[in-house]
Amino acid sequence: MHEQLIKHLRTGDARALARAISFVENEASGYDEILLSLRRDSSATVIGVTGPPGAGKSTIVDGMIGELLKEQGRIAVLCVDPSSPFNLGAVLGDRIRMSEWYTHPNVFIRSLATRGSVGGLSPKIIEVTDLLRSCGFDNIIVETVGVGQSEIEIAALADITVVVLVPESGDEVQTMKAGLMEIADIFVINKSDRPDADLFEKNLQLLLAPAFGKRSREVPVIRTIATEKKGIPELVHRIKNDVRPGVNEERRIALLTEKAWQLMAKQRMREVDKLELRRRVEKGLQNHNLNIYSLVADYK
């Protein structure tokens, strides 16, 4: 059904890619055919860029594109924005900020909505990254907002993960964003001209000390001022230097196993009528005798 599209995909055609992503994102008829045809290209480098909101991730990605373009090669950027009533605004914001590259022939930029998926990641982020991986890109940048657990998924997906912080991120590093510490292959302190940058870097280095962090490898910390493109060449150099195939293999196997499990569960649940399930839940609530565990045990 999508033979033509799949053929165009293999030549790296941008319009075919855009169409294929839409098919996959919307689960449009035949989207599974596209996914079944993918050939994982292990020469592509997937770079995860994550961090709290407002850290300047998009500006850094923008700078990275320019830097990466100095080499030969094609670049894909996937922005994953959290689902929210204000989502559209955020997406447009990214687009405007990255507009310099929107028309460049070797740059492909796409935003994915998250559509209320639990964890803030798009339910199709793995599929779309797999798609990009099979379309001959040299570098694939996946930008996500690091909240909750989504950053752990992105780290499993990426060959190398850059965590972007700002000097004001102190509280976040201490509390919620502890997951960020675990997954970072490289730290960036953006807006590093702010007066509290030195103190923040010192504290970050303390947190990264082996005794505390239990990590054997050294995690570099790079200071940037993304709006002035300062530190971006160093960051890209470091990414190219530090990326080693297989470094995140354990996380990747776990993530892909989980994904495969979920796909299989979805397949096996195909014949379950969700509307009927909903009706029974609703009736149970109305009758004040709902027990979803027995509802499930007795179903059909």
Add this chain to the structure above:
Amino acid sequence: MHEQLIKHLRTGDARALARAISFVENEASGYDEILLSLRRDSSATVIGVTGPPGAGKSTIVDGMIGELLKEQGRIAVLCVDPSSPFNLGAVLGDRIRMSEWYTHPNVFIRSLATRGSVGGLSPKIIEVTDLLRSCGFDNIIVETVGVGQSEIEIAALADITVVVLVPESGDEVQTMKAGLMEIADIFVINKSDRPDADLFEKNLQLLLAPAFGKRSREVPVIRTIATEKKGIPELVHRIKNDVRPGVNEERRIALLTEKAWQLMAKQRMREVDKLELRRRVEKGLQNHNLNIYSLVADYK
């Protein structure tokens, strides 16, 4: 198998409850028997308390317990902390802050770990809340950290949802935490003695204006200084006044349908050997020809 335990649960026995929660949390042998025996008690009020880290949620919950105890009745508190390497510390922190009530005969407090579940909610939060609902509590407070999508789940679970913010939450309200705006039945501005509290309240009210927020109902904003127990009586009064059965019914039906669907999927996936699935993923990655979509399609 758990007949005795189930009988004790119905009498509201705290030790039986603690054991039952552990059974459910760890999926220990016979835990499904416990779940199947639950009788949903619709006279219990489930109060969700959520908001960004550092907003003072635990201190507010602490104050609420004291206020609610002035009436007759039993209170359960469920704290759900995000999974992180520092989780233990956070849990202990909550316990220390709430220690005043740990020994009170009419207060039952329990922390749930989230164990890396996507979305930052414990995978068993619905089960444990159902358990508490069937043990004769008058008020059940469920405290979660509002990051990503977890707050939407808590809103579906709760009869009324309190979103706790601080004057510094401006950025969060504007960007990531937009979901919080949607689910709040009551807003609390904690630490409201800070100089920027007035401006923050003004901005929050602007965001809540019908034209922007598309909401028909009015959402009250209550100012507190939780450390001095200021505003807590007003908050509890408002909760008692505003809670109406059925107000979140649509969200609750959707959440419970999704939960039932997931339980059913898990049941149907019981015979799939996850280790074997993992082996195939690993082998595919090693051979550079992994396509999880065809792996799933061809499985067995």
